[in-house]
Amino acid sequence: MPTIPFDPRRRLIQVPVIVTVNGQRQGLTFILDTGAAQSGLSQSVLTDIGINWQSADRFARVSTASDNISVPIVTIPSLEVFGITFTNLSVLALPFPIGVTADGVLGFDLLSRFWLFINYRRGLLVAEPMNRFFHRFALVWQIFRAW
């Protein structure tokens, strides 16, 4: 049962993510963003892991706090989060400014695959895949412990 601690003083929830491209694995950090419709990775990180986002042929319109821009859509061969691996996942290539300590955002497309419980006061996130029906009792127990 994935229980992930986070620092509530930082005003954001960062979660570990592992991406595999061409046999190389990268340990990344994503921001859990309940306001993001789609998950995305920083364009710099995509370049690091060998994804050529500049030659993408699909695009999405994205609204940020200050702008409305078109960003490339790329396919990630393998992305692992909360212990579950997703393959051939379409994600946005996002132009993060320098200094953003996260490598990507975890949006609705992935978050909606999990039961999530967040205790902001204690800085604990409990995540359980939706399809593990029999684990729901374990989730309730985990939530009880994190209360």
Next chain:
Amino acid sequence: MQQVERIDDILKRYEGQNVYVVIEVLSVDKRISKPLTGRLLGVTPDREEARRLARQVQFVMIRWVGEESEVIIVHANNSL
């Protein structure tokens, strides 16, 4: 060859220095997909250099430690 350390300890050592820390990941907490221990490959303010260092190993982490920007709000208007 650098010694194996907890990744949190490595990152804490360079906190606030405005550099990229490149670490070879040696163990992972599989339940939460979190890298736990690793070996320091290098510390550099240059992203290209960090990228070059990262290519040497199979499982790597590049982490920026320094001044932080505000967080982005993203909403994709058309679904993928």
